[in-house]
Amino acid sequence: MASLETIMFVPALACCVLAMTGYLLSLLVKKVSLARVSTWILAASFVFLSLYLLLAAFHSTGWDYFGSRHFLSIYAWVIAGIYLGLQFKTKTRLLGAFIVPFILLLLIAAAGYGSGKNLVPPQWQSWLTNLHLVLAIAGEALFILATAASAMFIIQNGLLKRKKPGKMGKLLPSLGELDRINHLGLLWGFPLLTIGMIAGTVYAAFVWGGQWPADPKVIWSFAVWAVYGFLLHQRLAIGWKGSRIAILSCVAFLLFLSSALVIRFCFATVHNFI
């Protein structure tokens, strides 16, 4: 990694750690002002990360320059971007406390990996694979957002159902807002993921050859995609709302997470970027 890129990556990671601490403290002392400051720190982290990725893009001629560190960074960057963008629309600062752990984990993983693997093998580079990669990451990032909102919904719902809103209830956003964020996450995440997967499929069918449907990542991805499709359908057509969809969103996400982990450690596939 070029040294100038490191100069950008390190502060991005440091800011993210700081933001995470701020969010946790705000949960602990139950003060939303701390979460507000943390959001700004996260924005700083986002700026550093953007500069880092921009520098990397300047260095590269194609995707061959991008390794696992870049993959993880892009992932973190997209999640942070979506969360920060959402802050313009709703005032749910505390959502960060549930989102930032993901960003931080991705950045820590990114710091740990040098440039082990190529994100896209040189022979497969094409605009279709680019599209596939970017849209799949964006879709999954939106699912993470929906999951974080759902986790908060479950906590707030429990407090309100037990008739003890207390300080924690005051701190957490309202059920209506959290449900809306879940709705937005599913509504935008699903089509993005779908288009991303179609792009991947089309490319694979033409270039990869006959064995692509046997790739474990592909099989699992279709399963997760179907689950989210079911969720969105129930939400839009049947009218599932509130706690049921919140619980199912969390379950779907756990499924997605465990599939990613199982594939990473148990199978050999071209989709293992780290």
Add this chain to the structure above:
Amino acid sequence: MIAVVGLNYKTAPIDVLEKLFAGCSREGNFPAVLKAIPGVHEILHLSTCNRVELVVSTDDDLRVLDLLKSFLVRSGALTNNEASCIYVHRDEDAIRHLFRVASSLDSLVMGEAQILGQVKEAYRRALTENSTGIILNRLMHRAFRTAKRVRTETGIAANPVSVSFAAVELAKKIFGSLAGKKTLIIGAGEMAELTCMHLIGNGAEEIIVANRSTAQAEILAEKYHGRAVGLGTLDEVLCDADIVISSTGAPSYVVTEDMVRRCLRKRKNRLLFLVDIAMPRDIDPAADGIENVYLYNIDHLQDIVDENMKSRRRESLKAEQIVHEEVAQYFNWLKELEAVPTIVSLRSKAEGIVRMEMEKASSWMGSLESDDRDKVEALVNGIVNKILHAPMTAMKEESAEFQSQDIVAAARQLFRLDD
């Protein structure tokens, strides 16, 4: 001396307060009458439904306070027994009392916001009647400042302590914004109306009133630009509402679990907030088991209110500390208004100026003979003393007659002794 003479809900039963309140209203422009009492310099009359108080700045003479007390007894036509409810606070105690009242620490519902407005109104009235002066003006400004600090630096007013406000806070926790939310009121009771009023104040829009007698429902509906329906169509209107407030006198459940379940299906599981403030209950408690339904009855709301009240009491300790600081500051200022310290500081300021100017002039004065230098110094001192003589004598004379505060305050301002 600053004093507070009066009575409040803590010392007097409500009927005595009412008698006095009515009596004072009958007196008309009585602050002017009271200000005419020899020894009374400034006066402010504060009267709310919980207290009737006179805040005065007077001579150091207890007889003046007795006169004010008997004025209250007379205008309220109080019996001897009732007159014993009247309290008198003096000096620091009086200042602390007023600051606590303005900060709502002395209120029946601690932390309520109305009292500050009432104190401000009383002060505005006093200003138009020209019955306050330098002492009370500063006292009132300090009281407002204290109240503001208490409000912003402590959480004393943070959580609702009335059942209706608690319900509104919960609605906000469930829906976020109340804009566009529909409210159904079942039973046209007073409590339901109060809650409804708060909901509208927080952005709730459409109101539906369902009552056994549609005539009464219509009166309430008209007041809030809503529509009135009979109890027969309850099943139907329940599906429209996001917030339901029920307070009928019905002996059995008006809203059953089954009704709620049916209507939730119709409204595609949108969140529903049910508030049951009736006794016996109107809404089947089993409805709370349904997903996306939040049912709060009067006991739940009361528990929240009690919890908030406890937290207000904890916050009040911080507030008392703020009051303590502010009282000390004001009392210091008041003490400085006595003549002797002002005369001393005026003299030392003048001496300081002379010393400084002489030092500045030392460069060219060095060429003078020492004899001439002494003459110049004597001349300067003479002039300064002559100028200061008149204001200092005036302060001394006034202080002998216990009325020095105005003139002392003026002197402090004119000579900038507080800078």
